[in-house]
Amino acid sequence: MTGLLSSGWIRLRSVRSTWWCTAVYVVVAAGFGWLAAAGTPTSSRADVAVEVALTGFGFAQLALVVLGVLSVSAEFGTGSAVSALVAVPRRTSWLAATTAVVAGWAALLTALVALGCAVAARALIAVPGGVSPTDPVVLRELGLQVAGAVLVTVLGVGLGAVLRATAGGVGLGIALVFVLPPALAVAGSRWAERGSQALPALRVGQESFLAVDTTWPVGLAVTGAWAAGAWALGALLLERRDF
Numbered sequence: 001m002t003g004l005l006s007s008g009w010i011r012l013r014s015v016r017s018t019w020w021c022t023a024v025y026v027v028v029a030a031g032f033g034w035l036a037a038a039g040t041p042t043s044s045r046a047d048v049a050v051e052v053a054l055t056g057f058g059f060a061q062l063a064l065v066v067l068g069v070l071s072v073s074a075e076f077g078t079g080s081a082v083s084a085l086v087a088v089p090r091r092t093s094w095l096a097a098t099t100a101v102v103a104g105w106a107a108l109l110t111a112l113v114a115l116g117c118a119v120a121a122r123a124l125i126a127v128p129g130g131v132s133p134t135d136p137v138v139l140r141e142l143g144l145q146v147a148g149a150v151l152v153t154v155l156g157v158g159l160g161a162v163l164r165a166t167a168g169g170v171g172l173g174i175a176l177v178f179v180l181p182p183a184l185a186v187a188g189s190r191w192a193e194r195g196s197q198a199l200p201a202l203r204v205g206q207e208s209f210l211a212v213d214t215t216w217p218v219g220l221a222v223t224g225a226w227a228a229g230a231w232a233l234g235a236l237l238l239e240r241r242d243f
Contacts (some may be wrong), residue, residue, distance in 0.1 A: 004097035012101050017070050022105075025063040026113055032056030033117040037124040046127050047137040051205040053121040054114060054145055058209035061152050061202045062178060064106050068156020069169035071102045072234070091238045099157045099231065103150045110149040114142045141205040144216055148203040148223065152177060155200060155227040161234025176226065177202050181211035200226040 012018050033056040043049035072095070118138060122131035131138060155177070159169040181201035184192040193212045200223040201211035208219055 004093060005101060008097045008101035011075070011098075012071065012105065015070075015074065017074065018067065018105075021063045021067040021070070022109060025060045025067075025109060028063070029054075029056040029060035029110075029113045030116055032059065033113075034120045034124075037117070037120040040125050042126045043121075044128070045137070046121075046129065046131045046135055047141050047205070049121040049125040049127045049131055050118050050138050050141045051207060052125065053117040054141065054204045056117070057110075057114070057145055057149070058202050058204045061149060062174060064149055064153045065156040065173040065177060066170050067106070068102055068153040068158075069160040069173055070166060071098055072157055072160030073164055073166040073169050092235045095157070095161055095231075095235050095238055099154055102157060103153050106149050106153040107146050110146045111142070114145045118142060144203065144206050144220070147220055151220065151223045151227045152200070152202065155223070155230050158227060158230025158232075158234045161238055162230060176200055178210075181208070185210065185212045198222060 033053045036055040037049075037053040040049070040052045043052065115133065118131065118133050118141075121127075122133075125131070133139070133142075156169070156173050159173050160166075163169045163172065177200050181196045181199045184196035184199070187193075196212040197214050197218070199211070201219070202209040203216075203219055203223070206216035206219075208214060214222070
């Protein structure tokens with residue numbers, strides 16, 4: 001497994017799309033976060049102030065969807081997946097290693113940028129008692145942001161494995177996490193609201209982004225179920241389909 005992880009990391013860092021997605025993710029999440037913090041002079045609670053500074057992740061996570069899809073679909077697009085899978089007895093192991101590398105990269109990036117956003121909240125938003133990065137409520141917001149980013153990335157990997165096409169995987173991923181949840185949220189009907197809650201909407205801290213609100217355990221559970229389902233289907237099809 002160590003060899004697969006090493007190979008997966010080499011593949012990930014050797015393609016330009018990884019660095020483009022990384023740059024977009026960092027710039028959008030950090031840039032919008034600091035702007036949001038600068039435009040919010042005061043807040044009643046530290047966790048609310050941090051959520052304001054995390055606003056940029058609501059848009060930036062789309063780059064993780066693209067990164068997740070590309071980590072698999074690009075391999076099939078160039079044909080390099082054929083040689084990789086021939087060398088691996090179990091194709092699911094290859095997909096698991098790819099997922100671990102991409103999700104780990106997403107987690108690292110998110111943790112670093114989210115911490116920077118917490119610094120922005122501390123420096124720019126006046127909060128009674130201040131904003132401490134070691135405060136449990138602040139750590140919860142940051143941890144939830146990392147967890148949500150990882151699940152969105154895994155969903156992208158699963159869609160890439162299912163469709164094996166970059167355009168289709170990215171389009172479906174963006175529709176599921178960014179287009180349909182807010183579209184159903186504004187539809188107004190009871191069933192549309194439930195549909196919005198049942199989709200893997202992007203999250204900012206513990207809040208749904210532009211979708212009907214859920215509690216954070218429910219929101220992460222829904223996104224996790226979609227990510228697990230897409231990944232499992234991708235692994236099944238990878239084992240059964242020809243190249």
